[in-house]
Amino acid sequence: MSSAVLKISCPDRKGIVAEVCQILADCSANIIDAQQHREDLDSQFFMYVKFDCSELNCERELLENRLKEKSELIGFNWTLSFKDQKKRLAIMVSKYDHCLYDLLLKHKYGELDVDIALIVSNHPDLKATAEHFGVPYFHIPRNKDNREQADQIAVDLFKEQKIDFIAMARYMQILTPILIQAYPNKIINVHHGFLPAFKGAKPYHQAYAKGVKLIGSTSHYANEELDMGPIIDQVTVRVSHAYSADDMVRKGRDMENRVLTNAVKAHAADRIIVYKGRTIIFS
Amino acid sequence: MSSAVLKISCPDRKGIVAEVCQILADCSANIIDAQQHREDLDSQFFMYVKFDCSELNCERELLENRLKEKSELIGFNWTLSFKDQKKRLAIMVSKYDHCLYDLLLKHKYGELDVDIALIVSNHPDLKATAEHFGVPYFHIPRNKDNREQADQIAVDLFKEQKIDFIAMARYMQILTPILIQAYPNKIINVHHGFLPAFKGAKPYHQAYAKGVKLIGSTSHYANEELDMGPIIDQVTVRVSHAYSADDMVRKGRDMENRVLTNAVKAHAADRIIVYKGRTIIFS
Amino acid sequence: MSSAVLKISCPDRKGIVAEVCQILADCSANIIDAQQHREDLDSQFFMYVKFDCSELNCERELLENRLKEKSELIGFNWTLSFKDQKKRLAIMVSKYDHCLYDLLLKHKYGELDVDIALIVSNHPDLKATAEHFGVPYFHIPRNKDNREQADQIAVDLFKEQKIDFIAMARYMQILTPILIQAYPNKIINVHHGFLPAFKGAKPYHQAYAKGVKLIGSTSHYANEELDMGPIIDQVTVRVSHAYSADDMVRKGRDMENRVLTNAVKAHAADRIIVYKGRTIIFS
Amino acid sequence: MSSAVLKISCPDRKGIVAEVCQILADCSANIIDAQQHREDLDSQFFMYVKFDCSELNCERELLENRLKEKSELIGFNWTLSFKDQKKRLAIMVSKYDHCLYDLLLKHKYGELDVDIALIVSNHPDLKATAEHFGVPYFHIPRNKDNREQADQIAVDLFKEQKIDFIAMARYMQILTPILIQAYPNKIINVHHGFLPAFKGAKPYHQAYAKGVKLIGSTSHYANEELDMGPIIDQVTVRVSHAYSADDMVRKGRDMENRVLTNAVKAHAADRIIVYKGRTIIFS
Incomplete structure (x- = not known):
């Protein structure tokens, strides 16, 4: 079975579901899963439809054209993606390798439905790891004087390699607008703190100083405001007074893996819509 | 078996453990549990010793005198409490009753080793609940003009009733220094947010607006800075984009119960030491 | 807005979704949420559709008739329920009251979309609690000689009171077929162990003896095989060697509350289908 | 600072703590952490003492002699281990590599206080992974006809390499008594099910068939009864009806990593005592 995901958003109005379902039915697309969400504050409507496209009675292009026509007529935003066209992922790393390993291993086990196209790092250290998993590794040195240049x-x-989205696997660098604007809501960062608390540098040390009893990690889309992009996933684990900041760093690794890998899975499966700084994530 | 808890804190130095254990051994106090902690940043030492005092070979007062002498000689802070002298707890509530029920029920089940001496509220609403559990209920009206007076x-x-510590079971009022200074590190508040994020009013609405994927609750000692006192316990639960702020309020109740009741248990068992705005909680 | 839930199950075949959606569209029923499930082992298909029925263009009965006709034509099982017709819940208790309190309180807070019609107990003990919440209390004594009679x-x-489903809130009695057969897949029991391990009596003592590091609770539909009915919800919490069986009993209460209350919520919202001894629970 | 761990067990009697502490004090061993446990069923006493041995006023051997004398005089079992003498770990694997990676990575990050001496496998597949981490890899083929021989x-x-304990990182083979008896309570296995439910083969398939809502993993010491050895750690995660057995396998990997790595950490730190088929694990 081959499947596809259609995502729609628009101001809420009657009949939109019926009209869209009709188009799918006309093309012999069999609905597998349909989820909806409505933002009560401003009456915005969101729909996620997953359908079996293995027995379409027309070209995919024709289905797309019909959606385009309808969207122009009644006014909605839409995206359509086919599962057999895997997204191409680029991973950015620095020296820490735990998130990188988690992505590479989960991909090897068939849990990540993407092509891992390449790894970029500002250090040469993880080249052997990339080679062990057979992924091309690009060393792009980066310092405070050449940040724009490096990001360019x-x-x-990424453009040359037709990269669809990017995972910052503890890349530890603040991206310039050059990179962020090239991939809006397509760069996933992992912050080793429970946002919105503990933004910026050394969040575990901030957490220690405050005496929290849970530490957290957050994956989010990178935008131009540091650690303020739309949150995708969060996890917390329990700590005690006996944890030094270094112990928290240690304890945090598994959380960082989880939130980043979960975010990559959700993005790869087209389950995320970003709206007004928040993410709507269909399950 | 009757037990007692001795807590000690002082700048770290050699031999303190041995000297204290010697005093206990001399009095035939059998050590049941001994935990230590050292703050590396400023070399402060903390010790928790729980011992069987059912076969002391001397009066409790004599043991206290020996500890006092030793503490003056070598310099340490100490507290000693006996389990058979139950602490007296006052509960402060407003109109929300879930935390109140949790405390009353857990007490009924024998999980809270305290006497629940009384309930104070700024509203008359929960009087019937207090009566159902046989606890005296005092209605002390409170508004923005009489806050000092009400707290006095x-x-x-509390003084008349020999109250040892206080649980603010969603009391929803900002205490004046009159009350806070009368019970330093003895008033436990529950904040329905994951501190230090989302301080102050309507934390679930703040969490909703930020689009977090986990919401939390925090119990802490009330001090003069709103929602900034030493954290005692924290819990988080998962939410999604589909949760309205009201859904979060609903989901939050069980968390609020847990962090407040856990904090009351830990305080009642003399397992907490406050140091520089953080809590050391022996397990 | 008033909503309704339609659940369908049948051997999987093409077009069923479209045909059902067409009926709903014809009646001006606006789909809010649609979930599907397919059991791969025997190609069984299940669908859950929640729709807005506040602007139906026909009588509810007409919609029902059209579903009936279609189901006879193409062969599927279906149930339709309207949210404004609240289910009537009976609670059965013995002497333990924690699950009872959780149900009564969550109902009071508006989290349980049912009418709590009555409480039945084999003991008189909890009458005052029932009265405190304004729920009728029926004491039906039960011993090993009158079990059939008591269940009758x-x-x-229950029949007289038009009870829709039943929560055994730690009722601690083995029901006879008289009761079980009268309410198939409509009696929710909570077992204080992690099924299928630790069936039967004193599960916490069994867990202690085995030295497990997690204890669990399970809610399930009662059937004629003890503790073997379809599982609805499960929760575990961490314990250590230091927990006695009694400590586990204490720790278990909050879990028992959660699994029972969650199960009652899911049943009340018509989100459960039972198939071959397992539950399909739409989210 | 160099530390040591002394573990003691014996029938409970008065004064044992004092006598042991005295020996430590006489040797200038500074107690860092002391935990006790008492099995109420048969009055057995257990003690864990961690002490700073960097300023002992005597040879370690003399301390050992004094403990030996005292243990013979008053009757207790004891073990003493020094942190600067790292335990040597052997890892046994088959073809699944996730637990292996977790152990190798956590060791690389300094979280596992052991020397990973070697990896043994019944397949050649993971040799490149072993080499990537610089650990010797021994391929010992094993089939149903040569099991005793392979284990010998x-x-x-292991004897030649002075192996202290063994982690079966999803080794997927039933050990013969030859291996089990050579390392009693020193072989840690991970079972991909929530023991004592779902023993033996294909536990996720058993869990699926039963319709559980949580799946679990268990680490335990291997003994001669399959999957019945003393439990060390357990973790559960939530699943739904939508999980196939294969989905559970996928979801289970992170749990299996956690319970095995946690068990190896606890064993390495000498925090475990096995008593009557259960583990006492100091924290």
């Missing part, structure tokens, strides 16, 4: 090199590489 | 009435009542 | 009295009472 | 080869290798 990365963007050029 | 409460303090007088 | 209960069934008669 | 393993035992000989």
Whole structure:
């Protein structure tokens, strides 16, 4: 079975569901899963429809055209993606390798429905790991004087390699607008703190100083405001007074893996819509 | 078996454990549990010793005198409490009753080793509930014009009733220094947010607006800075984009119960030491 | 807005979704949520559709008739329920009251979308609690000699009171077929162990003896095989060697509350289908 | 600072703590942490003492002699281990590599206080992974006809390599008594099910068939009864009806990593005592 995901958003109005379902039915697309969400504050409507497209009675292009016509007529935003066209993922890393390993291993086990196209790092250290998993590794040095230049090199590489989205696997660098604007809501970062608390540098040390009893990690889309992009996933674990900041760093690794890998899975499966700084994530 | 808890804190130095254990051994106090903690940042030492005092070979007063002498000689802070002298708890409530029920029920089941001496409220609403559990209920009206006065009435009542510590079971009022200073590190508040994020009013609405994927609750000692006192316990639960702020309020109740009741248990069992705005909680 | 839930099950075949959606569309029923499930082992298909029925263009009965006709034509099982027709819940208790309190309180807070019609107990002890919440309390004594008789009295009472489903809130009695057969897949029991381990009596003592590091609770539909009915919800919490069986009993209460209350919520919202001894629970 | 761990067990009697502490004090061993446990069923006493041994005023051997004398005089079992003498771990694997990676990575990050001496496998597949981490890899083929022989080869290798304990990282083989008896309570296995439910083969398939809502993993010491050895750690995660057995396998990997790595950490730190088929694990 081959499947596809259609996502729709628009101001809420009557009959939109029926009209969209009709188009799918006309094309012999069999609905597998349909979820809806409504933002009560401003009456915005969101729909996620997953359908079996293995027995379409027309070209995919024709289905797309019909959706385009209808959207122009009644006014809605839409995206359509087919599962057999895997998204291409680029991973950015620095020296810490735990998130990288988690992505590479979960991909190897068939849990991540993407092509891992390449790894970019500002250090040469993890080249052997990339090779062990057979993924091309690009070393793009980056320091405070060449940040724009380095990000431009990365963007050029990503465009050339037809990269769809990017996972910052503890990349530890603040991206310039060059990179962020090239991939809006397509760069997933993991912050090793429970946002919105503990933004910025050394969040575990901030958590220690405050005496929290849970530490957290957050994955989010990177935008131009540091650690303020739309949150995708969060996890917390229990700590006690006996944890030093270093112990928290240690304890935090598994959480960071989970929130980043979960976010990559959700993005790869087209289950996320970003709306007004928040994420709507269909399950 | 009757037990007692000795807590000690002082700048770290050699031999303190041995000297204290010697005093206990001399009095035939059998150590049941001994935990230590050291703050590396400023070399402060903390010790918790629980011992069987059912076969002491001397009066409790004599043991206390020996500890006092030793503490003056070598310099340490100490507290000693006996389990058979139950602490007296006052509960402060407003109109929400879930935390109140949790405390009353857990007490009924024998899980809270305290005497629930009385309930104070700024509303008359929960009087029937207090009566159902056989606990005296005091209605002390409170508004923005009589806050000092109301808190003074409460303090007088607490002093008269020999209250040892206080649980604010969603009391929803900002205490004046009159009450806070009368019971330093003895007033436990529950905040329905994951501190230090989402301080102050309507934390679930703040969480909703930020689009977090976990919501939390925090119990802490009330001090003069709103929602900034030493954290005692924290819990989080998962939410999604589909949760309205009201859904979060609903989901939050069980968390609020847990963090408040856990904090009351830990305080009642003399397992907490406050140091520089953080809590050390022996297990 | 008033909503309704339609549940369908049948051997999987093409077009069923479209045909059902068409009926709903024809009646101006606006789909809010649609979930599907397919059992791969025997190709069984299940669908859950929640729709807005506040602007139906026909009588509810007409919609029902059209579903009936279609189901006879193409062969599927279906149930339709309207949210404004609240289900009537009976609670059965013995002497333990924690699950009872959780149900009564969550109902009071508006979290349980049912009418709590009555409480039945084999002991008089919890009458005052029932009265405190304004729920009728029926004491039906039950011992090993009158079990059939007692269950018949209960069934008669439930029929007279138009009870839709039953929560055994730690009722601690083995029901006879008289009661079980009168309410198939409509009696929710809570077992204080992690089924299928630790069936039968004293599960916490069994867990202690085995030295487990997690204890669990399970809610399930009662059937004629003890503790073997379809599982609805399960929760575990961490314990250590230091927990006695009694400590586990204490720790278990909150879990028992959660699994029972969650199960009652899911049943009340018509989100459960039972198939071959397992539950399909739409979210 | 260099530390040591002393573990003691014996029938409970007065004064044992004092006598042991005295020996430590006489040798200038500074107690860092002391935990006790008492089995109420048969009055057995257990003690864990961690002490700073960096300023002992005597040879370690003398301390050991004094403990030996005292244990013979008053009757207790004891073990003493020094943190600077790292335990040597052997890892046994088959073809699944997730638990292996977790152990190798956590060791690399400094979380596992052991020397990973070697990896043994019944397949050649993971040799490249072993080499990537610089750990010797021994391929010992094993089939149903040569099990005793293969296990004898393993035992000989382990003895020669001075292996202290063994982690079966999803080794997927039933050990013969030859190996089990050579390392009693020193072989840690991970079972991909929530013991004592779902023993033996294909536990996730058993869990699926039963319709559980949580799946679990268990680490335990291997003994001669399959999947019945003393439990060390357990973790559960939530599943739904939508999980196939294969989905559970996928979801289970992170749990299996956690319970095995946690067990290896606890064993490495000398925090475990096995008593009557249960583990006492100091924290």
